[in-house]
Amino acid sequence: MALTGGLLIPAASAQASVPSYEFASPAFGLATAPDGSLLVADAGAGIVELRNGVGTLAAPLPGVTDVAPIGRGDMFAVTGGGEDASARKLFRVSGGATREIADLGAFEAAVNPDGEEIDSNPYDVAALGGGKALVADAGANALLVVDQQGNVDWVATLPDELASTANAKQLAGCPAAPPEFAFVCTLPEMIPAQGVATSVAVGPDGAYYVSELKGFPGPIGASKVWRVEPGTRHAECGTSPACTVVADGFTSIVDLAFAPNGTLYVVEIDEASFLAVELGSGTSGTVNACSPGSWTCTPVATGLSMPMAATVGKDGTVYALTQGLLPGAAKVIALS
Structure with missing residues (x-):
């Protein structure tokens, strides 16, 4: 990731969009609806609309x-994962009513694309043409595709890679x-370290862009953004x-989002690392803007x-979404 000089917007300057709304939490996803309202995936309650x-x-x-x-x-x-009957599923939501489309946990148990331990934790979804959906399954280390009949296939898997334990050792003391x-x-x-697929976004070129978290030991500077050719299967x-x-x-990385002008926003x-958050010492999240083509990336908000x-x-x-x-503390803020 090439970092260039640019304006950094500290968290303190961002404005809370809905200061009065209290999310049940944890809250993981954020999207813009066609009418301009914001949609928040609040795992404690459901889909919240901010208008x-x-x-x-x-x-x-x-x-x-x-x-x-x-x-x-x-x-x-x-x-995501859990013991509830609705866990590890893809749903279609229309007018506030939910309809199950596919059981992603069952697909992982039956197919297990990466060949490792059976583990499903669907984390991110993107709409694809033809009524299809792309799903980043963080537990399965895989990108999945689901058609409107509920048929599931795997598009790509993320690899295990050797990672430094230095950060984990420092955080552990x-x-x-x-x-x-x-x-x-x-x-x-x-x-x-496992790849851990945390997000998928369809680019202006039609390709599928997938982010990886990089699992334990939570290495610094080791997460990537992958580009998968449109229509790919079993890569x-x-x-x-x-x-x-x-x-x-x-x-x-925990999220990717494309702007209409093609800029890719990458959320760390x-x-x-996520390990610092789990250990209670994390205070320095970042949102980056990346220019397609050159893929030069610049932080636009730090210290989140x-x-x-x-x-x-x-x-x-x-x-x-911070x-x-x-x-009870999740909030949506405007960065620019």
């Missing part, structure tokens, strides 16, 4: 992790880590020519608390 400074629960769907508008009042939504983290201090310098990123890296050097939950997602409003305003993991 003209007022928030309303548009569709009850506990466990929802992301939403992708299709038309006015019509959208795809995915639920090695060599004097507390007993529960003492094992971190005994790790070798490099260990395999193993890292070896397949249909899946290539267009931007890297990020830390713990924390510059010290747990940014989980970004979207671009119809008027060009860039919004971010403090998404804090009970």
